Amino acid sequence: MAFIKNIEHEEIVRLADEISANTGQVVSKTLAQNSCVSITLFAFAKGEEIGTHDSAGDAMVTVIEGKGRFVVDGREYCLSAGETLVMPARKPHSVHAEDAFKMLLTVVFPRNDSET
Template sequence: MNKLKNIDQSTILRLEEELTYQKGQVVSKTLVQNPNVSITLFSFDKDEEISSHSSNGDAMVTVLDGVGKFTVGEEEFILKKGESLIMPNNIPHAVYGEEQFKMLLTVVF
Protein backbone atom coordinates (compact mmCIF):
# COMPACT_ATOMS: atom_id res chain seq x y z
CA MET A 1 0.00 0.00 0.00
CA ASN A 2 1.32 3.43 -0.95
CA LYS A 3 2.01 5.64 2.08
CA LEU A 4 2.70 8.87 0.17
CA LYS A 5 -0.03 11.19 -1.09
CA ASN A 6 -0.39 14.51 -2.91
CA ILE A 7 3.03 14.25 -4.53
CA ASP A 8 4.60 12.76 -7.66
CA GLN A 9 6.75 9.70 -7.13
CA SER A 10 9.83 8.42 -8.95
CA THR A 11 10.59 11.94 -10.10
CA ILE A 12 12.88 14.79 -9.02
CA LEU A 13 11.00 17.22 -6.79
CA ARG A 14 11.57 20.82 -5.77
CA LEU A 15 9.56 20.86 -2.55
CA GLU A 16 9.42 24.66 -2.38
CA GLU A 17 7.51 24.58 -5.68
CA GLU A 18 4.88 22.11 -4.44
CA LEU A 19 2.72 24.85 -2.92
CA THR A 20 2.27 28.59 -3.41
CA TYR A 21 1.94 31.59 -1.15
CA GLN A 22 -1.57 32.87 -0.57
CA LYS A 23 -2.31 36.35 0.77
CA GLY A 24 -3.20 36.30 4.48
CA GLN A 25 -2.97 32.53 4.81
CA VAL A 26 -1.03 29.55 6.01
CA VAL A 27 -1.23 26.83 3.34
CA SER A 28 -0.42 23.19 4.04
CA LYS A 29 -0.01 20.07 1.93
CA THR A 30 0.23 16.69 3.66
CA LEU A 31 2.66 14.28 2.02
CA VAL A 32 2.62 11.43 4.60
CA GLN A 33 0.29 10.79 7.53
CA ASN A 34 0.33 7.56 9.52
CA PRO A 35 0.70 6.51 13.18
CA ASN A 36 4.52 6.73 12.98
CA VAL A 37 5.29 9.84 10.93
CA SER A 38 3.73 12.96 9.47
CA ILE A 39 5.37 14.96 6.67
CA THR A 40 3.76 18.25 5.66
CA LEU A 41 4.73 21.22 3.52
CA PHE A 42 3.66 24.70 4.68
CA SER A 43 3.72 28.18 3.19
CA PHE A 44 3.18 31.23 5.41
CA ASP A 45 2.33 34.69 4.21
CA LYS A 46 4.15 37.48 6.07
CA ASP A 47 2.79 37.94 9.62
CA GLU A 48 0.74 34.71 9.50
CA GLU A 49 1.25 32.18 12.28
CA ILE A 50 0.41 28.89 13.91
CA SER A 51 -0.13 29.69 17.58
CA SER A 52 1.52 27.85 20.46
CA HIS A 53 0.69 24.16 20.70
CA SER A 54 2.46 20.91 21.57
CA SER A 55 2.74 17.52 19.91
CA ASN A 56 3.38 14.03 21.21
CA GLY A 57 5.97 13.56 18.45
CA ASP A 58 9.43 14.99 17.90
CA ALA A 59 9.34 17.52 15.04
CA MET A 60 11.98 18.74 12.63
CA VAL A 61 11.38 21.77 10.43
CA THR A 62 13.48 22.74 7.43
CA VAL A 63 12.96 26.16 5.87
CA LEU A 64 12.71 25.87 2.08
CA ASP A 65 12.28 29.58 1.27
CA GLY A 66 12.16 32.89 3.14
CA VAL A 67 12.49 33.51 6.90
CA GLY A 68 10.41 32.12 9.75
CA LYS A 69 10.38 32.60 13.51
CA PHE A 70 9.99 29.52 15.69
CA THR A 71 9.27 29.68 19.40
CA VAL A 72 10.11 26.50 21.32
CA GLY A 73 9.30 26.74 25.02
CA GLU A 74 10.65 30.19 25.94
CA GLU A 75 13.31 30.35 23.18
CA GLU A 76 12.93 32.08 19.80
CA PHE A 77 14.79 30.98 16.68
CA ILE A 78 14.97 32.78 13.32
CA LEU A 79 15.50 30.29 10.49
CA LYS A 80 16.39 31.04 6.88
CA LYS A 81 16.35 28.92 3.74
CA GLY A 82 18.31 25.70 4.24
CA GLU A 83 18.23 25.81 8.04
CA SER A 84 16.55 23.21 10.26
CA LEU A 85 15.37 23.03 13.86
CA ILE A 86 14.31 20.17 16.13
CA MET A 87 11.26 20.83 18.31
CA PRO A 88 11.05 18.15 21.04
CA ASN A 89 7.77 16.44 21.83
CA ASN A 90 5.50 17.87 24.52
CA ILE A 91 7.25 21.28 24.47
CA PRO A 92 4.93 24.11 23.35
CA HIS A 93 6.00 25.68 20.05
CA ALA A 94 4.71 28.28 17.61
CA VAL A 95 5.57 29.37 14.05
CA TYR A 96 5.44 32.92 12.64
CA GLY A 97 6.13 34.34 9.18
CA GLU A 98 8.80 37.01 9.62
CA GLU A 99 8.38 37.29 5.86
CA GLN A 100 6.79 34.89 3.41
CA PHE A 101 8.35 31.50 3.96
CA LYS A 102 7.94 27.81 3.23
CA MET A 103 8.92 24.87 5.38
CA LEU A 104 8.93 21.10 5.47
CA LEU A 105 7.67 19.64 8.76
CA THR A 106 8.52 16.06 9.72
CA VAL A 107 7.02 14.67 12.94
CA VAL A 108 8.07 11.26 14.27
CA PHE A 109 5.71 9.71 16.83
Protein backbone atom coordinates in the same frame (compact mmCIF):
# COMPACT_ATOMS: atom_id res chain seq x y z
CA MET B 1 -0.25 1.48 -2.77
CA ALA B 2 1.66 4.75 -2.28
CA PHE B 3 2.65 5.67 1.26
CA ILE B 4 3.73 9.16 0.19
CA LYS B 5 0.90 11.12 -1.43
CA ASN B 6 0.23 14.48 -3.08
CA ILE B 7 3.63 14.56 -4.79
CA GLU B 8 4.95 12.94 -7.96
CA HIS B 9 6.76 9.64 -7.60
CA GLU B 10 9.94 8.85 -9.55
CA GLU B 11 10.34 12.48 -10.62
CA ILE B 12 12.66 15.20 -9.38
CA VAL B 13 10.63 17.92 -7.68
CA ARG B 14 11.47 21.18 -5.96
CA LEU B 15 9.51 21.14 -2.69
CA ALA B 16 9.12 24.93 -2.65
CA ASP B 17 7.24 24.70 -5.97
CA GLU B 18 4.76 22.18 -4.55
CA ILE B 19 2.92 24.68 -2.33
CA SER B 20 2.06 28.38 -2.17
CA ALA B 21 0.11 30.75 0.06
CA ASN B 22 -1.79 33.87 -0.89
CA THR B 23 -2.07 36.92 1.38
CA GLY B 24 -3.65 36.02 4.70
CA GLN B 25 -3.07 32.28 4.34
CA VAL B 26 -1.19 29.43 5.91
CA VAL B 27 -1.42 26.46 3.53
CA SER B 28 -0.47 22.87 4.32
CA LYS B 29 -0.05 19.84 2.09
CA THR B 30 0.20 16.44 3.77
CA LEU B 31 2.71 14.10 2.12
CA ALA B 32 2.49 11.21 4.60
CA GLN B 33 0.65 10.54 7.83
CA ASN B 34 0.27 7.52 10.05
CA SER B 35 0.62 6.65 13.73
CA CYS B 36 4.43 6.87 13.54
CA VAL B 37 5.19 9.84 11.31
CA SER B 38 3.65 12.91 9.71
CA ILE B 39 5.31 14.79 6.82
CA THR B 40 3.73 18.07 5.76
CA LEU B 41 4.69 21.00 3.55
CA PHE B 42 3.67 24.46 4.77
CA ALA B 43 3.56 27.85 3.06
CA PHE B 44 3.05 30.98 5.16
CA ALA B 45 2.06 34.38 3.80
CA LYS B 46 3.81 37.36 5.36
CA GLY B 47 2.47 38.09 8.85
CA GLU B 48 0.78 34.72 9.36
CA GLU B 49 1.47 32.34 12.24
CA ILE B 50 0.54 29.12 13.96
CA GLY B 51 -0.10 29.89 17.62
CA THR B 52 1.45 28.13 20.60
CA HIS B 53 0.75 24.42 20.79
CA ASP B 54 2.64 21.20 21.49
CA SER B 55 2.97 17.79 19.89
CA ALA B 56 3.10 14.22 21.16
CA GLY B 57 6.12 13.64 18.90
CA ASP B 58 9.39 15.37 18.07
CA ALA B 59 8.76 17.96 15.34
CA MET B 60 11.58 18.69 12.88
CA VAL B 61 11.21 21.73 10.63
CA THR B 62 13.36 22.52 7.61
CA VAL B 63 12.89 25.90 5.99
CA ILE B 64 12.88 25.43 2.21
CA GLU B 65 12.32 29.02 1.12
CA GLY B 66 12.50 32.37 2.91
CA LYS B 67 12.89 32.79 6.67
CA GLY B 68 10.76 31.68 9.59
CA ARG B 69 10.74 32.45 13.30
CA PHE B 70 10.05 29.66 15.75
CA VAL B 71 9.50 29.99 19.49
CA VAL B 72 10.14 26.79 21.46
CA ASP B 73 9.46 26.79 25.19
CA GLY B 74 10.01 30.56 25.26
CA ARG B 75 13.25 30.53 23.23
CA GLU B 76 13.29 32.16 19.79
CA TYR B 77 14.98 30.70 16.69
CA CYS B 78 15.22 32.37 13.27
CA LEU B 79 15.79 29.92 10.42
CA SER B 80 16.66 30.55 6.78
CA ALA B 81 16.32 28.28 3.75
CA GLY B 82 18.28 25.08 4.27
CA GLU B 83 18.27 25.27 8.09
CA THR B 84 16.60 22.74 10.39
CA LEU B 85 15.34 22.82 13.97
CA VAL B 86 14.02 19.98 16.13
CA MET B 87 11.26 20.98 18.53
CA PRO B 88 11.07 18.31 21.25
CA ALA B 89 7.83 16.52 22.03
CA ARG B 90 5.58 18.15 24.62
CA LYS B 91 7.41 21.52 24.51
CA PRO B 92 5.14 24.43 23.57
CA HIS B 93 6.08 26.03 20.26
CA SER B 94 4.78 28.50 17.68
CA VAL B 95 5.64 29.50 14.11
CA HIS B 96 5.77 33.08 12.78
CA ALA B 97 6.22 34.51 9.28
CA GLU B 98 7.60 38.04 9.36
CA ASP B 99 8.04 37.47 5.61
CA ALA B 100 6.53 34.75 3.43
CA PHE B 101 8.27 31.40 3.86
CA LYS B 102 7.91 27.67 3.25
CA MET B 103 8.91 24.73 5.38
CA LEU B 104 8.82 20.96 5.55
CA LEU B 105 7.57 19.56 8.86
CA THR B 106 8.36 16.00 9.92
CA VAL B 107 6.86 14.75 13.18
CA VAL B 108 7.99 11.42 14.61
CA PHE B 109 5.58 10.06 17.19
CA PRO B 110 6.38 7.73 20.10
CA ARG B 111 5.96 4.07 19.30
CA ASN B 112 2.70 2.57 20.41
CA ASP B 113 3.61 -0.91 21.69
CA SER B 114 0.13 -2.19 20.85
CA GLU B 115 1.04 -1.81 17.13
CA THR B 116 3.90 -4.32 17.18
